[in-house]
Amino acid sequence: MPTLNVSSAALQPLARKRLALAFTRLLKALGAETAHCMVFFNPLPEACVFSAGMPMPITDHDGLPAQFHVRITLAAARDRLAHQALAEGLHACLRTHYPNAFIYLHFDPILPEHVFFSAGAELINAAHPQGKTGS
Structure with a gap:
């Protein structure tokens, strides 16, 4: 259940959707x-x-995001090669969309038993196998 928290200059809805789809294709x-993957977008003030003590600009001279900070929550069992491939x-x-942006990727390993989610009345712990959706 990878979770991506993306902080950048405010993105228009279409730009967020484009990135979320690209990330989802990668994760797949x-x-x-992918039904268990989440992408959150947070505007960077x-x-x-x-x-080095100086503020970094959030947009470039064309108004595009100048930096992206992505926190990736991923199962602690994933090895270095999995981290490398995802990064x-x-x-x-x-x-592809922001060729000049500064990109910072940070992994937060998490144990599946520390994750809970619900899409209805039932609270589900990620440590318990859920099966495939659509099966």
Whole structure:
């Protein structure tokens, strides 16, 4: 159940959808059950990220996002190769649309038993196998 939290300059709905679809295709290609993958977009306020004591601009001279900060919550059991493949794929997705942006990727390993979700009355723990959707 990978979860992506993307912080950048505010994106229009179509841009968010385009990135969410690209991320979902990547996750599916890497074997994730996409029905359980979540992508959150958070607007990055001006002058909230600093490097060497100076604020980093959130947009470039064309008004496009100048930086993306992506926190990836992923099962702790995933190995370094899984992290590398996902990082490279996310980087490629972002570079396709924002070739000049600064990209920061951060993994937060989590144990599945620490994740709960619900799509109705039942509260489900991610540690218990859910089966395939549509089966």
